[in-house]
Amino acid sequence: MLSAHQLTCVRGERTLFTGLDLAVGAGEWLHVRGGNGCGKTSLLRLLAGLASPAAGEIRWCEQPVREDLQAYHQAMLFLGHQGAVKEELTALENLQLAAELDGATLDDDEAIAALHRFGLKGREHLPVRFLSAGQKRRVLLARLVTRKAKLWILDEPFTALDTRAVDMLGGLVGEHLAAGGMAVVTSHQAIPLGNGKAIEL
Ligand SMILES: Nc1ncnc2c1ncn2[C@@H]1O[C@H](COP(=O)(O)OP(=O)(O)OP(=O)(O)O)[C@@H](O)[C@H]1O
Numbered sequence: 001m002l003s004a005h006q007l008t009c010v011r012g013e014r015t016l017f018t019g020l021d022l023a024v025g026a027g028e029w030l031h032v033r034g035g036n037g038c039g040k041t042s043l044l045r046l047l048a049g050l051a052s053p054a055a056g057e058i059r060w061c062e063q064p065v066r067e068d069l070q071a072y073h074q075a076m077l078f079l080g081h082q083g084a085v086k087e088e089l090t091a092l093e094n095l096q097l098a099a100e101l102d103g104a105t106l107d108d109d110e111a112i113a114a115l116h117r118f119g120l121k122g123r124e125h126l127p128v129r130f131l132s133a134g135q136k137r138r139v140l141l142a143r144l145v146t147r148k149a150k151l152w153i154l155d156e157p158f159t160a161l162d163t164r165a166v167d168m169l170g171g172l173v174g175e176h177l178a179a180g181g182m183a184v185v186t187s188h189q190a191i192p193l194g195n196g197k198a199i200e201l
Pocket residue numbers: 011012013016034035036037038039040041042043
């Protein structure tokens with residue numbers, strides 16, 4: 001289980017939130033909502049262990065994540081909404097590089113199957129700079145298939161996706177939850193998923 005206790009987040013001069021608690025258990029997902037600039041990405045970065053809260057604590061399986069960040073990073077996959085794909089590498093190379101950085105091995109067949117699942121058949125070997133915004137997004141999201149992680153932290157995952165890809169991603173998250181996974185998701189759009197928890201910043 002992921003939980004946060006009395007979190008305070010300060011960016012620059014502003015306190016974005018304080019005293020924030022949340023919990024996400026196996027098979028559950030949390031929708032982080034709120035207007036532009038209210039601190040959704042900042043919260044996700046805290047939950048991903050990429051930044052430290054000004055106060056409060058984040059726990060994974062009841063243990064403070066800062067005590068074993070490496071174990072936490074193995075269990076968690078964070079996909080940000082800033083372009084996290086390398087433009088000069090192909091779609092396939094991007095997936096392989098991400099696996100390498102995770103210290104995992106990924107064979108070509110598995111990577112190609114993930115790209116096909118995301119509708120990128122015929123685009124596997126093109127440098128990502130030649131792909132459309134939605135296709136680049138799909139390359140990033142293919143990591144959900146190739147990297148086995150118990151907790152998905154997804155910042156605006158539906159941005160730039162067409163309706164078919166939105167449904168496909170919704171289905172994928174649904175399968176992940178049904179298998180006991182967890183997800184924390186920000187989105188300005190309605191999310192095509194069953195009952196989830198929500199938090200409004
Ligand atoms: N490094 C920084 N230094 C100072 N302020 C920052 C920094 N990064 C973000 N902020 C501010 O923190 C606030 C929250 O930013 P954040 O990206 O978390 O918002 P958000 O809710 O994700 O917004 P959006 O819906 O537009 O993506 C914004 O006012 C932003 O300007």
